[in-house]
Amino acid sequence: MDAAARRVEYADARHVAARAERISVRNGELAQLDLDAESGIGIRVRVGGAWGFAATRDESRGGAEAALERALAVAEAQPSADGAKLAPEAPAAGAWESEVREDPFGVPMADKLALLTAAEAALREGSGVTVSRASFFAWRTEKLFASTEGALCEQRVTECGGGLSATAVADGETQVRSWPASHGGHVAQAGFEHFRELALPERAPHVAEEAVALLAAPPCPAGRTTLVLAGEQLGLQVHESIGHAVELDRVLGREASYAGTSFVPADGIGSLHIGSPRLNVTADATSLGGLGSYRWDDEGVEGQAVPIVRDGVLRGFLSSRETAAELSLGRSAGCMRAEGFTRQPIVRMTNVNLEPGDAGSLEDLLESTGRGILIETNRSWSIDDQRLQFQFEGEAAWEIEDGARRRLLKNPSYAGVTPVFWGSLDALCSDADWRLISLLDCGKGEPGQVMRVSHGSAPARFRDVEVGVA
């Protein structure tokens, strides 16, 4: 940074050392056992309003200086720009690490394989499962951040978790059930204790039974009805239709060519109604165990709990120092995150959480619902480039009749338009049913970056939703 300070408006550098374990047992044998490690330096500079970024695995002084030169050359080669100033931030200083009781990288491989093998075998105990799979994931990321403004901070984050899936195939049809969620299961900012608590072997027989039962289940009927969402599906609904929509880079048009823009206008704070008065959303980088939690973001801004929606009205954005300055917000919301050392930080979600309501437990909610359908686990998702029109499919649904969960339904789907859908929110379960779910593959940016995020929510009810669309 000393070398950069004389030549740039601003510069920062991140040294990142990342380690990952991905293990899965499938159909009675090891399907994946990957142990990955990488480290390097990413240097970001701002010259004449344009950003340049260069990444190198060469961690020597010479390597870092060469990367700085490359970042400067790249910035200077671009057409001139009149970028906004950066919102002020006190230089970050200190060290932080996430809570871990049992280091997942210290647990013997044999113990991990024993748990996975037992869980996967339990999926095959009954008949009818074609593909059985149990998975484990662990990541450790160590970052050192410094800037020309004097920031110098270190962070160490450990993430761990896994899940199950059973696939049943018959007569030209495939049905999948996953637990505790699809797309990799449930991962938390925690140690191996979290993986043990998932109790995969105990849950496996039920998962397999439901996969097979889906083959014979009736399809989700088409029409308009009351929809209850819970768990992963509700978290994904928050993620896609609210989380991405309030990313300020999208709102300002900077992601228009790839991720898209947003239906949320830049001047919408205090006036834009996103949902019913029951809708309250907070972007919270301090949620214990959340994959979007940190002490500082990747440009050294302190992690915060930022109100996004209160009583259905827009109250804030996910922002960076540059986008916050462009909108005169005073301070960044601390949402800049980068995947590894080879990518520069971009505006990402922290833990974008749907606050709980007062409808009691899920069973209480169903009891007061009368008739409708319940979807918990996601199978497929898609939303337009303004985050307005969406269509989701679940792995399974349950008919709600006379206030209770009844028949299993296959191929459930629903569609809607974001503010209309959230406007139909009429009940949220209480704090005791509020949980974090994880999404492991949120893609954004060019070159692409995958980010892991969490979303907290309690089961919620939406009236008059179009279902059975796919």
Next chain:
Amino acid sequence: MRALDLAELALAAAPAGDGGLALVRRERSLVLRYARSRPTQATAIDDLTIELAVLREGHVGRASTNALDLDSLAACGRSAAAAAEAAARAGGVGTFPGFPAAGKARGHDGHDPETAALHPERGGAALAAAFAAAERSGLEAHGIWTAAEEETAVASSAGASLGDRITDAFMKVVCIAPGGRSGYAAATAVAARDLDAPVLAERAARKAEVQGEPASLDPGEYPVVLEAHAVGWLMELLGVTAFNGLAHAEGRGALTGRLGTRVVAACVNLADSPRFPGTLPRAFDAEGTPKAPRPLLEDGVARAVVYDTHSAALAGEASTGHALAPGGSPGGPLPTNLVLAGGGAKDEAELSRPIERGVYVTRLWYANVVRPHESLVTAVTRDGTFLIEDGEITRPLLDLRLTDSVLGILARTQALTGSTALTSDGEFYGRRFAMGTVAPALRASAVRFTGSAARV
């Protein structure tokens, strides 16, 4: 050090096990992003990944590093071997038959030294040209310009010793009018000099400039003209749902039980062609199996799927050179050089002519598989969706949600353009692996739409 030398060095540093393989992937890349006719982000990457796979009693353990010193390579090898050994102790004998024997990979012309130099000035000039072209039309330009050199090498205890270098270049221009209408154009090539920024910007601008209040269509089935980029997306989704040899072997594929039968219109011919003119060539896969052309759909008849070593063993077949990771990726193999043959139509205008009332689609977005067995997918149209009336584009349309079977759309395909384009969305997640689909535009008699974009 050359990637192949590094692969040989890494293999030598790893415990032998029952077999071993080293895969090296080196990336040097440059990505310039822009929005609202201003540069926004620029990323230069110089990195590599050394992946070591060790086989033990039919189980493959893998470890990777980006550190090149001998101690790190040895540690990486020990990790891979320990992983394979732990798997063998936990699970008995596995089914992986061993890494493929050495094969001879054919050369290709997929490397351009000038592009490999990665001059940022070339990218900067492309951005300036796009900004100027957009400004002439009173529009703002958004997009990326990118170029890269990828070096890949495989060395294995089975005798593989292969190296490959390719370059790729991609530029995307989205022009947005003050009223919010947008238009898209993109190009992918081996050489950066083949990206014509002004032409792309002008093509995107023409779409954004189409006058008229956007019409709205009710959900339903409509005749459709799909431009090459939209067709390319659908072919990639078909690669996932129909041609994945692992899913096929397990009875989950869209072509399970249908090989040798007519599954789409007779005018449809699709192959995986790693050296087809205009594609981004590849010499071998992640296990060192040489790539070769593989017909997938011939005159509408399903002919084949693609395999890596693991899925081939399950199916009783031989690997076709489509491994994405040594020992196989968890999701199975995929085609990486799809080529859909062109037809007899002159252009999109000729495709549109027989349509009384239908939809013209420039590109698709946010596509996802709904039910793979049916090749049922959903996606939204974007950056240039128009209403066709009496054979002509008459006005813009609000974007639509497509939910349909890809095989179904191909079964309803009536005509294709003679010209094709290398299509890609320039998505580079993880270690860069540039790929694209060569596709023509096509007309289908009916495509199912399940929703329309809303306005707040």
